[in-house]
Amino acid sequence: MELPQLHTFNFTGVLSESKRIILSRYTHFLTFSLLFLPLSFSLIITPTLNHHLCDQPFTIHHSDHQKHLTSYILYTLIIHILTLCAICTITYTTHHAFFNHPVNFLDTLKSLTFSFLPLAFTAIIAYVIIFLISITFFMLIATVLTLLHNVGFVIDYNSVHFMWFSAIMGAVLIAIVTYFHVEWSLAFVVVVVESKWGFVALMRSSYLVKGMRSVSLLVMLYFGVFGAFIVGMCSVNMRFVGFTMLGSFILMMFLLRITAANTVLYNYCKALHGELAIEVAEGFDYEYLSLNSDDEKVPHVVSVVAA
Template identity: 40%
Template structure:
């Protein structure tokens, strides 16, 4: 009796684990390259994110102490101006540093993961050139997306204001009533839901800017088109990295606050060995998470193209080229993608 030939099993649906596994494969295949990029771009970014709450608390505490000591001699208004100016300058500096290094990291790492996915040579100089060339288009896209988000919040704010005025004329309804509190909760939930939906649809926009040389609103529309059918994966990536990175920063902030509260003089915080060690450890783990976040987003871009049938000819063209692959260099050869499409 002849045994039936085994049928080919359908490819598994794309999920967070598959995306992370493919990202790990590419990063491990070019570990020194991604280590250099992480030290150059991601480490300053993550160090700034980790240390900013402590610096802000330290400056605020020192300003408050100085304010209390000289308030009887110089008056209150002058010290308030100095404290406000210091806080604003610190915040502006923090935003500039985080934005610049974040965009440079996206340009270099997305380019490198894209090249590594196809098995092409991944060169450090080319990655740095990509980060510089993509900086302004990424900045324009970031500004466009922020304007849209601010516009949504502005519309919701105007509607909330009008409804609040309407509620004021309704007898028996006050700001402290359960009806008004329920209204505030509903508006807040709507704002969060709309924001999450926008970022789920725009998760690939930054990769589109780097790979397809687009900018402004075009990458947002392109990402929205590619994510169709993969929104569950997009949401899982956002939730996984946002939760892990937030928890890491929160723990670091709590540890630094505990040191500030225990220390009689905040200026001694920087000589505290525990504080320095926890900043170094947190920055290192945050750098690793951010690297995998950027790599996972780029890998998802490739899987989304495969789902929409855009990757077939590109893979064929890659195999039509001449490659020299060593037996121990399997991580650097072109990679075939086989996915199951689930319409979500």
């Protein structure tokens, strides 16, 4: 027998389902999304501050420079810690809300005790891999240019042709980095939900996202483009404190939405691979077959089980 499919495995389905889940527990999600606020505020003020510092003469003493560097490292570390806490708690809540499981504030906080460190290690491994790929790419380009120079080619680094070459190589690097971001878009969800971390979580994400890469890419581009627009608008108008705070709040909500969307996408990917159907057949997560919508007592089924 084929179960009715109420939600389609596509981009709009992910957005609508994640929105429904957030609205169903809005106060809960809003509380934990405040952990994104330092990151949102930093993303908005950093471009303007960097531009301002570049325009100032370099008169900082060595001791002052060390203090500023230490403060900056500490500030960045705190932001990353709070961001990982937000991802962990929001992912945990979204996953349980997807199955209509009751989740309270204390349970969500407890999820940090067993998910935070694996999440941090997974993030570090992913960042290191991306960094090594980028460095290797630049070294490859430098090697090619050196070889061309050695065989007698004259390279004019100020020419239009070299500018086009640089732009194309930049686009290639962006495409490569984007590919890995899509492949690993579910890694953090895997860490929180399946208690896997590191390379295992990255490989698990790569497996699950097969068949849904276009959806993952659209989710990333949708929130990324609008988020970048908000950052650009607020950075230009940073002299208005209210505008900056409003932009930080909007960006915080974007981060909440993309975290919830990736969690919903994770469950859709599991359904697409038949894993949720297996769990139901084995007797786990039986509520999956009897989820209720907000007001209507109707089945909320997201997978298709063919018999």
